[in-house]
Structure formats: C-alpha cells, structure tokens
Amino acid sequence: MKLTLKIWRQENANAKGSMQTYSLDGVSPDMSFLEMMDVLNEQLMEQGIDPVAFDHDCREGICGSCSMFINGEAHGPDRLVTTCQLHMRKFKDGDTIHIEPFRAKPFPVIKDLVVDRTAFDRIQHAGGFVSVNTSGNTQDANAIPIEKADADKAFDAATCIGCGACVATCKNASAMLFVSAKVSQYALLPQGQVEATDRVMNMVSQMDEEGFGNCTNTGACEVECPKGISLENIARMNREYLSANVKG
Amino acid sequence: MALSGLFLMVFLLQHFAINITSVFSETIFNQFSHFMGTNALVQFVLQPILIFGVIFHFVMGFVLDIQNRRARGTRYAVYKGNANASWVSRNMLISGGTVLAFLVLHFYDFWVPEMNYKYIEFLPEDPNRYYEELVHKFEDLTRVILYVISFFFLALHLSHGFSSAFQSMGLNNKYTVALKSIGKVYAIGIPAGFAFIAIFHFLNH
Numbered sequence: 146m147k148l149t150l151k152i153w154r155q156e157n158a159n160a161k162g163s164m165q166t167y168s169l170d171g172v173s174p175d176m177s178f179l180e181m182m183d184v185l186n187e188q189l190m191e192q193g194i195d196p197v198a199f200d201h202d203c204r205e206g207i208c209g210s211c212s213m214f215i216n217g218e219a220h221g222p223d224r225l226v227t228t229c230q231l232h233m234r235k236f237k238d239g240d241t242i243h244i245e246p247f248r249a250k251p252f253p254v255i256k257d258l259v260v261d262r263t264a265f266d267r268i269q270h271a272g273g274f275v276s277v278n279t280s281g282n283t284q285d286a287n288a289i290p291i292e293k294a295d296a297d298k299a300f301d302a303a304t305c306i307g308c309g310a311c312v313a314t315c316k317n318a319s320a321m322l323f324v325s326a327k328v329s330q331y332a333l334l335p336q337g338q339v340e341a342t343d344r345v346m347n348m349v350s351q352m353d354e355e356g357f358g359n360c361t362n363t364g365a366c367e368v369e370c371p372k373g374i375s376l377e378n379i380a381r382m383n384r385e386y387l388s389a390n391v392k393g
Numbered sequence: 394m395a396l397s398g399l400f401l402m403v404f405l406l407q408h409f410a411i412n413i414t415s416v417f418s419e420t421i422f423n424q425f426s427h428f429m430g431t432n433a434l435v436q437f438v439l440q441p442i443l444i445f446g447v448i449f450h451f452v453m454g455f456v457l458d459i460q461n462r463r464a465r466g467t468r469y470a471v472y473k474g475n476a477n478a479s480w481v482s483r484n485m486l487i488s489g490g491t492v493l494a495f496l497v498l499h500f501y502d503f504w505v506p507e508m509n510y511k512y513i514e515f516l517p518e519d520p521n522r523y524y525e526e527l528v529h530k531f532e533d534l535t536r537v538i539l540y541v542i543s544f545f546f547l548a549l550h551l552s553h554g555f556s557s558a559f560q561s562m563g564l565n566n567k568y569t570v571a572l573k574s575i576g577k578v579y580a581i582g583i584p585a586g587f588a589f590i591a592i593f594h595f596l597n598h
Contacts, residue, residue, distance in 0.1 A: 151470070164470055217473030243471040250466035316474060316483055317461035358464030359457045361485065362557040368477035380565030387563055 146172040146233060149241040150185065152197055155254050158261075162254065164243070174234035178221060179204060179211060181233055198257040204229040206371065209306030212313070213258055214245040219310035219369045227308060227371045247313035251320075251355040264355040265307050265323060271351035272344035273327040275336050286336065295333045302329035304372040311366035311374070317358030322366040324352050325382035326374045332385050342392055345385040394457065395561035397450040398554050402579070404443055409583050412590050419524040426523035430507065451493050458486050481553045488550035495543030502530055531594035540591045544584035551580035 147170045155162030169185050176184070179201050186196035202210040211228035215221035221231045236242060246254050251264040277283055291299075305326035312320050328345050331337025337344070360379060367376045411429065415422040429435050474483050481488065506526075510516050531537055555576030559565075564572070 153470075214469060217469065217471040218476055222476075245469055245471070248465060248467055248469055250464050254467075314477060316465075316472075316478070318464040318466075319461070356464055358461035360561070361457070361461070361482070362553070362560045363478035363482040365474070365477040376560065377565045380560050380563050383561060384563030 146174060146236070146238045146240075148172055148181075148236065148239075150244060151241060152244045152258070153246055153254075154197070154257055155246075156256065158253055158255055162257075164245075172233055174232065176233045177204070177229055178213070178215070178231040178233065179229045198255075198259045200259050201229060206230045207306060209308035212247045212260060212262070212309060214247055214313055216243050219247065219314040220308075220371055224368070225371055225373055227306075227310075230371075247309050249309075249312045249318035249357065251318075251357055252309060252312065260309075262307070262309050264357075265309065265320070267355065268320070268324055268348055268351045269307075269327060272340065272347040273331075275331060276340060277336075289335055291334060298377075299330050299333040302326045302333070302374065302378055305330075305370075305374050306372060308371060310369050310371060312357065314365045314369040315358065315360075316363060316365065317361055319360045319366070320352050320355070320357040321360040321379050321382070322370060322374055322376070324348050325378035328382045328385055329378040332381060341385065342389040345382060345389050349382075349386055394450065394453050395558040397446050397453070398558045399562070400446050401450060402551070402555065402558070404446070405583055406579075409586050413586060415524060415527055416590060416593050422527070423521050423523050427518075427520040430511070430523070431518065447496065451489065454486065454489050479553070481549050482557070485550060485553060488546045491543060491546035492550055495539070495547075498536075498539060498543075502536070528594050528598055531591050532598045534595065537591050537595045541588045544588040544591075547587075548580050548584035551584065552577065555580055 147168070150167045150169055151164045152167065153162055154165045167185060167189070169181070169188065172181050172184065179199075182197060182199055189196050200210045200212050202208040204211075206227045206229060209227070211220070213220070213228045215228065215231070220226060220228045221235065223231050223235055244258065246252075246258045246260045247262075252260040252262055255261050303326075305323060307323060309323070311322035312318050315322075328348060331344060332341060362376070362379075364376060367374065411422070411425045414425060503526075531540075556569075556573045559569075559572055
C-alpha cells in the first residue's frame with residue numbers, strides 16, 4: 146500500500162504546530178497503525194528528519210497510551226479498538242490519512258501527537274479510589290456478597306483505560322464518560338458507598354476545574370470508546386451527583 | 394438545561410392542548426383562552442415563571458456552547474462528527490436558535506398585542522375575541538410558512554432534547570427505550586400539530 150500521511154507536527158508545547166505531508170510506500174495491510182508509524186519514523190530518520198512523537202506502550206489495547214485522532218475519529222475508523230489494534234487493512238492503497246493529536250484544552254500538546262493527559266490523573270486523585278487500611282488486616286473483597294448484575298456493570302465501568310478518546314471525540318471536549326466510569330465502578334459496589342458523596346462531588350469539581358466541556362448527550366463518546374463504556378454511566382453519575390447535592 | 398427543557402416541554406403540551414381546540418370549537422377555544430388570559434395565577438405567577446424558563450434555557454444554551462468551544466481549544470483539521478453522532482444532537486444551537494427567532498416573531502404576533510390590550514390600553518374584557526385574533530393572524534401566507542419552518546426546527550430540537558433531558562437528570566435504565574419512543578412521538582406530534590393548526594386556519598379563513 147502507498148499512503149499519503151498528513152500529520153500534525155509541533156516541536157514542543159509552546160511551538161506553533163502545522164500539518165505536514167509525508168509519502169509512505171510498502172505498507173502491509175497486516176501492519177498495525179503504530180507499526181505503520183514505526184516504518185514512517187524509520188524513513189524519516191534515514192532522511193534526517195525528526196521522527197513523529199506519539200504515545201504507545203502495551204500495543205494490545207489495555208494501557209490507554211495511544212491517542213491519535215485518525216481521519217476525524219479518535220483511534221480511527223474501527224470500533225471498540227485502540228489505535229494500536231487498528232490495522233492498515235482498514236485503509237485502501239492510495240488513501241490520504243490525517244493524523245492529529247487528541248484535541249482538548251485540558252490535553253495540551255507536548256510534542257507532535259503526544260498530549261498531556263495528567264488532567265485525568267488529577268480527577269482520579271480527587272476521589273477515584275476506595276480508602277482501605279492496607280496494614281495486613283484488609284478484608285477479602287470476595288467475602289462481601291454482590292449481586293451479579295451490579296458486579297457486571299461495575300466491571301464494565303472498570304474496563305475504562307482512561308485513553309481520553311471520549312474527550313477527543315466529543316464536540317464539547319467533555320470528560321463525562323471517563324469520570325462517570327470511574328464513579329460508577331465504585332457506586333455499584335458496597336465498598337464504594339462510604340465515600341460515595343465526597344467521591345462524586347470531588348471528581349466532578351476537579352473535572353470542571355480542568356476545563357473540560359459540558360455533556361450534551363450526543364453519544365459520540367460511547368461510539369468511539371475502545372472499551373464500549375456505556376452512556377448509562379453518565380446517567381448514574383448524574384444521579385449520584387444530584388443525590389450528593391441533596392445530602393450536602 | 395434539562396430541568397428548564399422539561400418544564401418548557403410540559404408548557405408546550407399545555408399550549409398545544411388549548412390551541413388544538415380552535416380547530417374543533419370556537420367557543421371552547423375562547424373559554425380556555427379567556428381563562429388563561431384573565432386568571433391571576435396564570436398571568437402573574439405562571440407567566441413570569443414561563444418567561445424566566447424560556448430566557449434561562451436559551452441563555453444557558455449560549456453560555457454552555459461558549460464553554461464547550463473553549464474546552465476544545467485548537468480545532469481539528471478533520472473532524473468526522475457524523476460518524477458517531479446525529480446531526481440533530483450536534484446542532485442543538487442551530488435548531489434552538491431558529492426556535493428562539495420564531496419566539497420573537499410569536500411574541501410580536503400574540504403576546505405583545507395581548508399585553509397592550511390588557512395592561513397598556515386597558516381595553517374592556519371580551520371573552521369572545523381570541524378565536525378571531527388567532528384566525529386573523531393565519532390569513533397571511535408568509536406568516537404560516539415561517540411558522541411551519543419554525544415548527545420543523547422545533548421538532549428537530551425536541552427529537553434530541555426530550556431523551557437528552559431525561560439522561561441529564563440521571564434517567565437511563567430499562568425504561569429508556571420506551572422513553573425514547575415517547576420522545577419521538579412527542580417531538581414529531583406536537584410540532585406537526587402546531588403546523589396543522591396554522592395551515593388549517595389559513596385554508597379556512
């Protein structure tokens with residue numbers, strides 16, 4: 146396959162970026178998108194050009210590192226996959242592919258396609274945990290009976306890898322799907338009840354402080370989420386938030 | 394937004410329920426209109442709440458849109474919005490803005506003359522004037538066309554707004570599918586009904 150790649154290049158966080166065009170030949174349809182980027186970078190280095198910086202780690206869809214906005218969609222045109230699981234067979238010989246970083250004010254570009262997603266870490270630190278005594282007397286979580294339906298929903302919410310595709314794809318750059326998944330995974334379990342009020346209040350407050358946009362329920366986040374996190378979680382978080390406000 | 398939207402949808406239903414009587418009975422329409430136009434609770438409590446609700450809804454709409462545009466920062470070179478969300482859900486500002494422009498015309502047509510009649514010129518009460526006033530307005534083809542276009546945009550706005558309001562209020566469960574169906578019926582039925590009333594009176598004048 147021969148491809149034309151239009152890629153966002155930006156020297157550093159303060160530099161002005163722009164889309165640059167590169168030609169790449171000999172791309173196998175069996176390559177993953179990141180392997181194709183590796184081949185491009187080999188070619189660029191041979192030409193004495195700075196390789197394209199992009200985030201990647203596990204390359205098996207579980208770490209949430211890769212973060213490209215490909216042809217107008219987070220993680221590209223495939224569904225329920227991250228960029229590392231996207232294969233070049235999804236494209237055709239002669240295609241032009243636009244590759245941009247995830248765009249959101251709370252996700253500033255560090256270099257090229259690498260963005261700073263520590264805003265998500267700060268939201269997690271605000272309440273996305275259960276406080277337990279880890280001195281050796283911690284109760285076995287499996288000793289607490291949990292209804293299967295609730296356990297399943299909690300696990301579904303917990304599959305969120307925090308990649309930020311929801312923010313990148315939402316026309317409002319809203320982080321509601323991510324935050325709601327992190328709130329839901331505890332809201333559905335007995336272990337999460339003690340800190341439920343503080344958790345939702347603090348996490349939503351931190352989300353707003355980071356400057357993410359508002360949810361207008363377009364549902365784009367659910368469609369583009371590589372883990373299929375459901376909009377039900379946003380409704381659940383809204384309920385938790387309303388309830389927390391009533392309780393004070 | 395969700396609360397004010399739900400409130401406005403209840404109002405719209407009530408407004409339609411009264412207006413549709415004009416198609417069947419001049420007397421009933423006049424009775425309802427006279428009650429609504431002279432009842433102190435409606436005039437001095439519910440009407441100000443309604444006006445506040447309308448203003449709150451569109452001001453919040455604009456404020457949220459500004460916040461959302463700021464949250465994006467740099468725009469994408471390529472953004473395929475139609476790949477994952479409907480046009481209606483992504484363009485509530487366009488459908489809502491059209492409805493807002495319609496409201497200006499609608500207030501100019503009915504609300505301003507009504508306020509002038511009752512509270513500026515202090516004209517004598519006439520329980521039988523409402524039907525004639527309504528029919529007279531819809532003698533004008535341009536107005537009927539503008540109203541029908543506005544009702545089309547209202548239908549678009551409601552088709553997303555109805556279910557979106559419930560989702561924002563935290564309601565997404567086994568009843569959501571049924572609720573979405575009710576929303577579609579409401580979003581098409583109410584604006585289509587209003588358009589029917591306007592066309593009916595135009596054709597029968």
